Amino acid sequence: MADTNRGVVYEGPGRVEVEDLEFPKLELDEQNHRKLEHGAILKTIATNICGSDQHMVRGRTTAPAGLSLGHEITGEVVETGRDVEFIKKGDLVSVPFNIACGRCRNCKERNTGVCENVNPARAGAAYGYVDMGGWHGGQAQYVTVPYADWNLLKLPGDRDRTMAKIKDLAMLSDIFPTGYHGAYTAGVTTGSTVYVAGAGPVGLACATACFLLGAAVVIVGDMNAERLAQARSFGCETVDLSQHDDLGEQIAQILGTPEVDAAVDCVGFEARGHGREAGGERPATVLNSLMDVTRAAGGLGIPGLYVTGDPGGVDENAKIGQLGIRFGLGWAKSLTFATGQCPVMRYNRQLMMAILNDRVEIAKNVNATVIPLEEAPAGYQEFDKGAARKYVIDPNNLVGAGV
Structure with missing residues:
Protein backbone atom coordinates (compact mmCIF):
# COMPACT_ATOMS: atom_id res chain seq x y z
CA MET A 1 0.00 0.00 0.00
CA ILE A 175 -26.11 15.92 -2.67
CA PHE A 176 -28.58 13.25 -3.78
CA PRO A 177 -29.66 12.32 -0.23
CA THR A 178 -29.58 16.02 0.72
CA GLY A 179 -31.80 16.98 -2.19
CA TYR A 180 -34.09 14.04 -1.45
CA HIS A 181 -34.23 15.00 2.23
CA GLY A 182 -35.27 18.54 1.31
CA ALA A 183 -38.05 17.26 -0.93
CA TYR A 184 -39.21 14.50 1.41
CA THR A 185 -39.36 16.70 4.50
CA ALA A 186 -41.27 19.35 2.53
CA GLY A 187 -43.92 16.71 1.90
CA VAL A 188 -43.37 16.13 -1.81
CA THR A 189 -45.41 13.17 -2.99
CA THR A 190 -47.45 11.87 -5.92
CA GLY A 191 -48.98 14.77 -7.83
CA SER A 192 -47.25 17.54 -5.85
CA THR A 193 -46.39 20.92 -7.29
CA VAL A 194 -43.00 22.01 -6.00
CA TYR A 195 -40.82 25.11 -6.08
CA VAL A 196 -37.06 24.52 -5.66
CA ALA A 197 -35.01 27.62 -4.90
CA GLY A 198 -31.54 27.32 -6.47
CA ALA A 199 -30.34 25.48 -9.57
CA GLY A 200 -26.92 24.58 -8.26
CA PRO A 201 -26.04 20.89 -7.83
CA VAL A 202 -28.14 20.43 -4.67
CA GLY A 203 -31.11 22.18 -6.25
CA LEU A 204 -30.83 19.98 -9.34
CA ALA A 205 -30.50 16.89 -7.13
CA CYS A 206 -33.57 18.03 -5.21
CA ALA A 207 -35.53 18.50 -8.43
CA THR A 208 -34.48 14.99 -9.47
CA ALA A 209 -35.69 13.68 -6.11
CA CYS A 210 -39.02 15.48 -6.51
CA PHE A 211 -39.67 13.59 -9.74
CA LEU A 212 -38.58 10.34 -8.08
CA LEU A 213 -41.14 11.02 -5.33
CA GLY A 214 -43.88 11.54 -7.91
CA ALA A 215 -44.18 15.31 -8.23
CA ALA A 216 -46.42 16.49 -11.06
CA VAL A 217 -44.62 19.80 -11.65
CA VAL A 218 -41.18 20.90 -10.43
CA ILE A 219 -40.31 24.59 -10.80
CA VAL A 220 -36.70 25.66 -10.26
CA GLY A 221 -35.74 29.29 -9.65
CA ASP A 222 -32.30 30.85 -10.09
CA MET A 223 -30.53 33.83 -11.65
CA ASN A 224 -28.00 31.75 -13.62
CA ALA A 225 -29.22 31.07 -17.16
CA GLU A 226 -26.87 28.11 -17.71
CA ARG A 227 -28.03 26.39 -14.53
CA LEU A 228 -31.69 27.01 -15.41
CA ALA A 229 -31.06 25.40 -18.80
CA GLN A 230 -29.62 22.39 -17.00
CA ALA A 231 -32.81 22.14 -14.92
CA ARG A 232 -34.96 22.24 -18.05
CA SER A 233 -32.87 19.46 -19.60
CA PHE A 234 -34.61 16.85 -17.43
CA GLY A 235 -38.14 18.24 -17.36
CA CYS A 236 -38.21 21.07 -14.84
CA GLU A 237 -40.08 24.32 -15.35
CA THR A 238 -37.92 27.34 -14.52
CA VAL A 239 -38.18 30.94 -13.40
CA ASP A 240 -35.42 33.51 -13.92
CA LEU A 241 -35.26 35.46 -10.66
CA SER A 242 -33.05 38.17 -12.17
CA GLN A 243 -35.91 39.34 -14.39
CA HIS A 244 -38.92 39.61 -12.08
CA ASP A 245 -39.74 40.60 -8.50
CA ASP A 246 -43.00 38.69 -8.09
CA LEU A 247 -42.23 34.98 -7.71
CA GLY A 248 -45.89 34.14 -7.17
CA GLU A 249 -46.80 35.76 -10.47
CA GLN A 250 -44.17 33.69 -12.30
CA ILE A 251 -45.45 30.51 -10.65
CA ALA A 252 -49.02 31.44 -11.64
CA GLN A 253 -47.94 31.67 -15.27
CA ILE A 254 -46.90 28.00 -15.04
CA LEU A 255 -49.55 26.54 -12.72
CA GLY A 256 -52.45 28.95 -13.03
CA THR A 257 -52.15 29.68 -9.30
CA PRO A 258 -49.44 31.61 -7.42
CA GLU A 259 -48.85 28.83 -4.89
CA VAL A 260 -47.20 25.41 -4.74
CA ASP A 261 -47.79 22.46 -2.44
CA ALA A 262 -44.20 22.34 -1.21
CA ALA A 263 -41.01 24.36 -1.50
CA VAL A 264 -37.33 23.65 -0.87
CA ASP A 265 -34.49 26.08 -0.07
CA CYS A 266 -31.35 24.82 -1.83
CA VAL A 267 -29.58 28.21 -1.61
CA GLY A 268 -28.79 28.95 2.04
CA PHE A 269 -27.31 31.95 3.78
CA GLU A 270 -25.57 33.59 0.80
CA ALA A 271 -28.92 34.25 -0.91
CA ARG A 272 -29.20 37.34 -3.09
CA GLY A 273 -32.10 39.65 -3.84
CA HIS A 274 -34.45 39.00 -6.75
CA GLY A 275 -35.48 41.23 -9.65
CA ARG A 276 -34.86 44.90 -8.97
CA GLU A 277 -33.08 43.91 -5.76
CA ALA A 278 -30.76 41.51 -7.60
CA GLY A 279 -27.07 41.89 -6.89
CA GLY A 280 -27.29 42.60 -3.18
CA GLU A 281 -27.02 39.87 -0.60
CA ARG A 282 -30.23 39.29 1.36
CA PRO A 283 -29.79 36.19 3.51
CA ALA A 284 -33.48 35.79 4.43
CA THR A 285 -34.92 36.40 0.98
CA VAL A 286 -35.28 32.76 -0.04
CA LEU A 287 -36.96 31.70 3.20
CA ASN A 288 -39.39 34.61 3.01
CA SER A 289 -40.20 33.99 -0.64
CA LEU A 290 -40.86 30.29 0.05
CA MET A 291 -43.33 31.19 2.78
CA ASP A 292 -45.07 33.51 0.32
CA VAL A 293 -45.55 30.92 -2.41
CA THR A 294 -46.26 27.78 -0.37
CA ARG A 295 -49.93 27.05 0.17
CA ALA A 296 -51.45 27.10 3.66
CA ALA A 297 -50.60 23.88 5.52
CA GLY A 298 -47.78 23.18 3.04
CA GLY A 299 -44.20 22.31 3.86
CA LEU A 300 -40.74 23.87 3.52
CA GLY A 301 -37.61 21.75 3.31
CA ILE A 302 -34.46 23.70 4.15
CA PRO A 303 -31.32 21.72 3.30
CA GLY A 304 -29.54 24.94 2.22
CA LEU A 305 -26.73 25.79 4.64
CA TYR A 306 -27.20 28.40 7.36
CA VAL A 307 -24.36 29.10 9.77
CA THR A 308 -23.89 30.54 13.24
CA GLY A 309 -20.72 32.41 12.28
CA ASP A 310 -20.33 34.38 9.03
CA PRO A 311 -17.47 36.91 8.98
CA GLY A 312 -18.74 38.27 5.65
CA GLY A 313 -22.33 38.77 6.76
CA VAL A 314 -24.12 41.88 5.48
CA ASP A 315 -24.83 43.14 9.01
CA GLU A 316 -24.18 42.25 12.63
CA ASN A 317 -27.22 40.01 12.80
CA ALA A 318 -26.26 38.08 9.68
CA LYS A 319 -22.78 37.52 11.09
CA ILE A 320 -24.29 35.34 13.83
CA GLY A 321 -26.98 33.73 11.68
CA GLN A 322 -29.79 35.92 12.97
CA LEU A 323 -32.02 36.67 9.99
CA GLY A 324 -35.10 38.80 9.33
CA ILE A 325 -37.52 35.95 8.70
CA ARG A 326 -41.27 36.63 8.51
CA PHE A 327 -42.04 33.86 10.92
CA GLY A 328 -45.49 35.27 11.59
CA LEU A 329 -46.41 34.56 7.97
CA GLY A 330 -45.26 30.96 8.31
CA TRP A 331 -47.23 30.59 11.53
CA ALA A 332 -50.38 32.13 10.04
CA LYS A 333 -50.24 29.70 7.10
CA SER A 334 -49.58 26.68 9.34
CA LEU A 335 -46.44 25.85 7.40
CA THR A 336 -44.05 23.14 8.48
CA PHE A 337 -40.28 23.69 8.43
CA ALA A 338 -37.53 21.07 8.31
CA THR A 339 -33.93 22.23 8.72
CA GLY A 340 -30.43 20.96 9.31
CA GLN A 341 -27.96 18.49 7.87
CA CYS A 342 -29.42 15.63 5.92
Missing part, protein backbone atom coordinates in the same frame (compact mmCIF):
# COMPACT_ATOMS: atom_id res chain seq x y z
CA ALA A 2 1.19 3.51 -0.80
CA ASP A 3 2.51 5.70 1.98
CA THR A 4 2.10 9.04 0.21
CA ASN A 5 -0.98 11.24 0.03
CA ARG A 6 -2.03 14.48 -1.65
CA GLY A 7 -5.15 16.52 -1.16
CA VAL A 8 -6.94 19.84 -1.37
CA VAL A 9 -6.18 22.39 1.37
CA TYR A 10 -7.89 25.69 2.20
CA GLU A 11 -5.20 28.38 2.43
CA GLY A 12 -7.38 31.43 3.06
CA PRO A 13 -10.24 33.30 1.38
CA GLY A 14 -10.28 32.51 -2.33
CA ARG A 15 -7.31 30.15 -2.18
CA VAL A 16 -7.11 26.36 -2.30
CA GLU A 17 -4.03 24.34 -3.15
CA VAL A 18 -3.21 20.68 -3.75
CA GLU A 19 -0.53 19.72 -1.25
CA ASP A 20 1.30 16.73 0.16
CA LEU A 21 -0.54 15.37 3.19
CA GLU A 22 0.31 12.86 5.87
CA PHE A 23 -0.86 9.37 5.00
CA PRO A 24 -4.02 8.54 6.98
CA LYS A 25 -3.77 6.66 10.26
CA LEU A 26 -6.33 4.84 12.32
CA GLU A 27 -6.11 7.68 14.82
CA LEU A 28 -8.16 10.85 15.17
CA ASP A 29 -5.28 13.30 15.45
CA GLU A 30 -1.76 13.79 16.73
CA GLN A 31 -2.90 15.68 19.84
CA ASN A 32 -5.04 13.10 21.60
CA HIS A 33 -4.00 9.93 19.74
CA ARG A 34 -7.54 8.59 19.96
CA LYS A 35 -7.32 5.15 18.38
CA LEU A 36 -9.76 4.34 15.62
CA GLU A 37 -9.71 0.56 15.74
CA HIS A 38 -13.30 0.75 14.49
CA GLY A 39 -12.18 2.71 11.41
CA ALA A 40 -10.98 2.09 7.88
CA ILE A 41 -8.59 3.74 5.45
CA LEU A 42 -9.94 4.29 1.95
CA LYS A 43 -8.28 4.83 -1.38
CA THR A 44 -10.46 7.55 -2.83
CA ILE A 45 -12.21 6.76 -6.11
CA ALA A 46 -14.27 9.93 -6.40
CA THR A 47 -14.64 13.01 -4.18
CA ASN A 48 -16.79 15.98 -5.08
CA ILE A 49 -16.62 19.75 -4.71
CA CYS A 50 -19.66 20.89 -2.72
CA GLY A 51 -21.34 24.26 -2.42
CA SER A 52 -20.73 24.01 1.32
CA ASP A 53 -16.99 23.81 0.60
CA GLN A 54 -17.38 26.94 -1.50
CA HIS A 55 -18.81 28.88 1.45
CA MET A 56 -15.56 28.17 3.34
CA VAL A 57 -13.33 28.98 0.40
CA ARG A 58 -15.07 32.34 -0.06
CA GLY A 59 -14.13 33.17 3.53
CA ARG A 60 -17.73 33.09 4.69
CA THR A 61 -17.07 30.83 7.66
CA THR A 62 -14.53 30.73 10.49
CA ALA A 63 -12.56 27.94 8.79
CA PRO A 64 -8.82 28.15 9.60
CA ALA A 65 -6.15 28.17 6.92
CA GLY A 66 -4.58 24.74 6.52
CA LEU A 67 -7.86 22.83 6.71
CA SER A 68 -7.97 19.82 4.38
CA LEU A 69 -11.23 19.88 2.45
CA GLY A 70 -13.82 17.42 1.20
CA HIS A 71 -16.79 15.53 2.61
CA GLU A 72 -18.27 13.80 -0.46
CA ILE A 73 -16.29 10.56 -0.68
CA THR A 74 -16.53 7.26 -2.56
CA GLY A 75 -13.66 4.85 -2.18
CA GLU A 76 -12.08 1.43 -1.89
CA VAL A 77 -11.19 -0.01 1.51
CA VAL A 78 -7.45 -0.63 1.80
CA GLU A 79 -7.10 -1.16 5.56
CA THR A 80 -9.43 -1.84 8.47
CA GLY A 81 -9.00 -1.51 12.21
CA ARG A 82 -9.01 -4.43 14.63
CA ASP A 83 -12.67 -3.92 15.59
CA VAL A 84 -14.13 -3.78 12.07
CA GLU A 85 -16.13 -6.96 11.45
CA PHE A 86 -18.18 -6.64 8.27
CA ILE A 87 -16.43 -4.17 5.98
CA LYS A 88 -13.52 -5.85 4.19
CA LYS A 89 -10.42 -4.80 2.31
CA GLY A 90 -11.30 -4.33 -1.36
CA ASP A 91 -14.93 -3.27 -0.73
CA LEU A 92 -16.14 -0.31 -2.78
CA VAL A 93 -18.07 2.02 -0.51
CA SER A 94 -19.98 5.29 -0.32
CA VAL A 95 -19.21 7.49 2.69
CA PRO A 96 -22.03 9.57 4.20
CA PHE A 97 -20.72 13.08 4.78
CA ASN A 98 -22.15 12.93 8.32
CA ILE A 99 -19.75 11.23 10.69
CA ALA A 100 -21.73 9.16 13.17
CA CYS A 101 -20.92 6.72 15.97
CA GLY A 102 -23.97 4.45 15.73
CA ARG A 103 -24.14 4.29 19.51
CA CYS A 104 -25.68 7.54 20.79
CA ARG A 105 -29.38 8.34 21.14
CA ASN A 106 -29.48 10.42 17.96
CA CYS A 107 -27.82 7.73 15.85
CA LYS A 108 -30.19 5.09 17.20
CA GLU A 109 -33.10 7.37 16.23
CA ARG A 110 -31.63 7.74 12.69
CA ASN A 111 -30.62 11.36 13.26
CA THR A 112 -27.04 10.72 12.18
CA GLY A 113 -26.49 14.33 11.12
CA VAL A 114 -26.36 15.30 14.79
CA CYS A 115 -24.38 12.43 16.34
CA GLU A 116 -23.47 13.26 19.92
CA ASN A 117 -20.08 11.55 20.12
CA VAL A 118 -17.98 12.65 17.15
CA ASN A 119 -17.56 16.38 17.75
CA PRO A 120 -16.56 17.78 21.14
CA ALA A 121 -17.95 21.24 20.27
CA ARG A 122 -21.53 20.33 19.38
CA ALA A 123 -23.70 17.61 17.89
CA GLY A 124 -22.82 16.66 14.33
CA ALA A 125 -19.57 16.16 12.43
CA ALA A 126 -18.31 15.99 8.85
CA TYR A 127 -15.05 15.42 7.01
CA GLY A 128 -12.94 18.46 6.22
CA TYR A 129 -15.39 21.07 7.46
CA VAL A 130 -15.21 24.00 9.85
CA ASP A 131 -16.46 23.35 13.40
CA MET A 132 -17.30 19.76 12.49
CA GLY A 133 -14.98 17.86 14.78
CA GLY A 134 -11.55 18.29 13.20
CA TRP A 135 -11.78 15.27 10.89
CA HIS A 136 -9.49 15.28 7.86
CA GLY A 137 -11.03 16.04 4.49
CA GLY A 138 -11.60 13.53 1.72
CA GLN A 139 -10.55 15.53 -1.36
CA ALA A 140 -7.41 13.48 -1.22
CA GLN A 141 -5.93 10.23 -2.46
CA TYR A 142 -6.55 8.49 0.88
CA VAL A 143 -8.76 9.21 3.88
CA THR A 144 -9.68 7.70 7.25
CA VAL A 145 -13.31 6.85 8.05
CA PRO A 146 -14.28 6.06 11.67
CA TYR A 147 -16.92 3.53 12.78
CA ALA A 148 -16.56 1.82 9.42
CA ASP A 149 -19.15 -0.91 9.93
CA TRP A 150 -21.74 1.73 10.75
CA ASN A 151 -20.83 4.56 8.39
CA LEU A 152 -19.86 2.85 5.16
CA LEU A 153 -22.44 1.84 2.56
CA LYS A 154 -21.03 -1.12 0.62
CA LEU A 155 -21.73 -0.86 -3.09
CA PRO A 156 -23.00 -4.31 -4.16
CA GLY A 157 -22.27 -6.30 -7.28
CA ASP A 158 -19.05 -6.67 -9.22
CA ARG A 159 -16.52 -3.92 -9.64
CA ASP A 160 -17.20 -3.36 -13.34
CA ARG A 161 -20.91 -2.75 -12.72
CA THR A 162 -20.12 -0.33 -9.91
CA MET A 163 -17.50 1.58 -11.88
CA ALA A 164 -19.87 1.88 -14.85
CA LYS A 165 -22.17 3.94 -12.62
CA ILE A 166 -19.53 5.54 -10.42
CA LYS A 167 -20.43 9.15 -11.31
CA ASP A 168 -24.01 8.48 -10.21
CA LEU A 169 -22.96 6.56 -7.12
CA ALA A 170 -20.57 9.38 -6.17
CA MET A 171 -23.66 11.54 -5.52
CA LEU A 172 -24.79 9.26 -2.65
CA SER A 173 -22.35 10.77 -0.16
CA ASP A 174 -24.20 14.09 0.03
CA PRO A 343 -29.06 12.33 7.82
CA VAL A 344 -27.59 10.61 4.77
CA MET A 345 -27.91 7.08 6.11
CA ARG A 346 -31.69 7.48 6.20
CA TYR A 347 -31.80 7.55 2.40
CA ASN A 348 -28.56 6.42 0.76
CA ARG A 349 -29.28 2.72 0.37
CA GLN A 350 -32.67 3.32 -1.28
CA LEU A 351 -31.18 5.89 -3.64
CA MET A 352 -28.33 3.52 -4.46
CA MET A 353 -30.88 0.92 -5.53
CA ALA A 354 -32.65 3.47 -7.72
CA ILE A 355 -29.32 4.21 -9.43
CA LEU A 356 -28.25 0.61 -9.86
CA ASN A 357 -31.61 -0.33 -11.34
CA ASP A 358 -31.74 2.58 -13.79
CA ARG A 359 -34.58 4.47 -12.12
CA VAL A 360 -32.68 7.75 -12.02
CA GLU A 361 -29.76 9.46 -13.81
CA ILE A 362 -28.53 11.80 -11.12
CA ALA A 363 -25.04 12.37 -12.63
CA LYS A 364 -26.57 13.47 -15.93
CA ASN A 365 -29.07 15.77 -14.22
CA VAL A 366 -26.41 17.59 -12.18
CA ASN A 367 -23.93 17.53 -15.10
CA ALA A 368 -21.24 15.62 -13.19
CA THR A 369 -17.84 16.54 -14.60
CA VAL A 370 -14.73 14.55 -13.69
CA ILE A 371 -11.42 16.35 -13.13
CA PRO A 372 -8.01 15.14 -11.86
CA LEU A 373 -6.87 16.12 -8.38
CA GLU A 374 -4.37 18.70 -9.59
CA GLU A 375 -7.17 20.61 -11.34
CA ALA A 376 -9.23 20.94 -8.16
CA PRO A 377 -8.28 24.63 -7.61
CA ALA A 378 -9.49 25.45 -11.13
CA GLY A 379 -12.68 23.48 -10.43
CA TYR A 380 -13.29 25.61 -7.35
CA GLN A 381 -12.83 28.79 -9.37
CA GLU A 382 -15.18 27.68 -12.15
CA PHE A 383 -17.81 26.51 -9.68
CA ASP A 384 -17.61 29.84 -7.86
CA LYS A 385 -18.30 31.62 -11.14
CA GLY A 386 -21.54 29.68 -11.53
CA ALA A 387 -20.60 26.77 -13.78
CA ALA A 388 -23.59 24.48 -14.30
CA ARG A 389 -21.55 21.45 -13.29
CA LYS A 390 -20.96 19.16 -10.35
CA TYR A 391 -17.20 18.70 -10.17
CA VAL A 392 -16.07 15.16 -9.32
CA ILE A 393 -12.40 14.92 -8.39
CA ASP A 394 -10.60 11.72 -9.47
CA PRO A 395 -7.57 11.64 -7.12
CA ASN A 396 -6.19 8.27 -8.19
CA ASN A 397 -7.14 8.30 -11.88
CA LEU A 398 -9.67 5.51 -11.36
CA VAL A 399 -12.72 7.16 -12.93
CA GLY A 400 -11.08 8.59 -16.04
CA ALA A 401 -10.85 12.37 -16.16
CA GLY A 402 -13.10 13.95 -18.74
CA VAL A 403 -15.48 10.99 -19.16
